Amino acid sequence: xxxxxxxxxxxxxxxxxxxxxxxxxxxxxxxxxxxxxxxxxxxxxxxxxxxxxxxxxxxxxxxxxxxxxxxxxxxxxxxxxxxxxxxxxxxxxxxxxxxxxxxxxxxxxxxxxxxxxxxxxxxxxxxxxxxxxxxxxxxxxxxxxxxxxxxxxxxxxxxxxxxxxxxxxxxxxxxxxxxxxxxxxxxxxxxxxxxxxxxxxxxxxxxxxxxxxxxxxxxxxxxxxxxxxxxxxxxxxxxxxxxxxxxxxxxxxxxxxxx
Amino acid sequence: xxxxxxxxxxxxxxxxxxxxxxxxxxxxxxxxxxxxxxxxxxxxxxxxxxxxxxxxxxxxxxxxxxxxxxxxxxxxxxxxxxxxxxxxxxxxxxxxxxxxxxxxxx
Numbered sequence: 001x002x003x004x005x006x007x008x009x010x011x012x013x014x015x016x017x018x019x020x021x022x023x024x025x026x027x028x029x030x031x032x033x034x035x036x037x038x039x040x041x042x043x044x045x046x047x048x049x050x051x052x053x054x055x056x057x058x059x060x061x062x063x064x065x066x067x068x069x070x071x072x073x074x075x076x077x078x079x080x081x082x083x084x085x086x087x088x089x090x091x092x093x094x095x096x097x098x099x100x101x102x103x104x105x106x107x108x109x110x111x112x113x114x115x116x117x118x119x120x121x122x123x124x125x126x127x128x129x130x131x132x133x134x135x136x137x138x139x140x141x142x143x144x145x146x147x148x149x150x151x152x153x154x155x156x157x158x159x160x161x162x163x164x165x166x167x168x169x170x171x172x173x174x175x176x177x178x179x180x181x182x183x184x185x186x187x188x189x190x191x192x193x194x195x196x197x198x199x200x201x202x203x204x205x206x207x208x209x210x211x212x213x214x215x216x217x218x219x220x221x222x223x224x225x226x227x228x229x230x231x232x233x234x235x236x237x238x239x240x241x242x243x244x245x246x247x248x249x250x251x252x253x254x255x256x257x258x259x
Numbered sequence: 260x261x262x263x264x265x266x267x268x269x270x271x272x273x274x275x276x277x278x279x280x281x282x283x284x285x286x287x288x289x290x291x292x293x294x295x296x297x298x299x300x301x302x303x304x305x306x307x308x309x310x311x312x313x314x315x316x317x318x319x320x321x322x323x324x325x326x327x328x329x330x331x332x333x334x335x336x337x338x339x340x341x342x343x344x345x346x347x348x349x350x351x352x353x354x355x356x357x358x359x360x361x362x363x364x365x
Contacts, residue, residue: 048266051329054284058262208286208328 023180024194024246031250032193032258035184040205044257052134052203052255055127055210059135062128068119074132077116081139089137090252091148093241102156102237106133106212124231130210134201137254144251145198147244160242163235169226190259196247197240199256210255213240265346267360271338279310279318281346282331283356289324307349308332313342338364 096103179195262284290302
């Protein structure tokens with residue numbers, strides 16, 4: 001009930017124009033890591049206790065397994081991931097020539113699977129797809145997020161910004177209502193972070209497993225009682241595009257741990 | 260192959276206390292959750308975890324449905340001789356997964 005009142009309070013203050021969607025000031029950009037308890041931070045910082053590393057391990061195995069009618073493994077074309085995939089994830093989502101739309105890393109892995117390996121695409125949120133995405137993103141850990149400066153991406157990024165700032169759901173909240181205007185405060189006992197997607201796919205203690213950014217976005221949409229987009233929806237990729245630009249410069253943490 | 264992460268120091272001095280850590284990927288399904296079809300999801304947990312040091316059991320734990328997914332264990336043992344440290348996880352069906360690591364004691 002208190003959560004509801006607090007949400008209502010945020011809504012009312014936004015209605016009277018006390019807060020506005022200005023975004024986060026330069027120099028105030030902080031990863032969700034900074035908002036966690038020291039115990040959860042320690043869990044992420046140590047690779048032996050970080051459960052996300054189990055998915056990295058699985059991804060490493062899958063990377064070398066031949067798949068599909070082409071009977072070729074990821075490593076068959078891309079070789080040693082620690083060399084070839086280093087710094088790749090920091091620029092995703094990128095523009096995909098084939099579809100004329102932006103594509104995120106999980107989408108790229110599945111496109112590679114169907115076109116090059118000639119295998120069935122992996123289901124969204126399946127262990128195998130999460131493991132491969134985590135493994136590839138992990139190769140860029142510590143590198144700053146540097147989205148592609150492709151002018152063709154601009155309209156999609158702009159759509160992502162519009163989605164981020166649009167009020168949705170029965171609670172009539174936008175992403176910006178919490179993550180731009182009220183970050184650092186608390187909502188139902190949990191800290192409100194700035195919503196920088198630097199650690200995805202990440203291990204969420206609540207999920208007891210690794211999940212994608214889209215799963216997190218769906219959670220938030222259900223939280224404000226909106227109808228969530230389907231996994232892989234173009235709206236989600238546009239949002240990912242905007243979030244990546246918003247997080248520019250922050251280091252990649254994959255696999256992160258979040259409460 | 261088991262999806263497990265184990266951490267054993269590669270080298271230790273005779274009589275030194277060393278920390279051993281082990282984690283395995285497992286859903287630890289409690290059996291109390293209801294699936295979308297209204298039927299309980301069958302229980303699937305790791306029931307027993309054991310660690311042997313050169314064949315001798317040095318640590319054992321019984322697990323229950325309240326243990327979270329991907330169970331993590333950390334414990335200490337006294338390094339006495341070089342050899343193999345083996346880990347065994349046994350699930351409800353009696354199937355086992357294993358991992359092992361070497362330690363050199365000087």
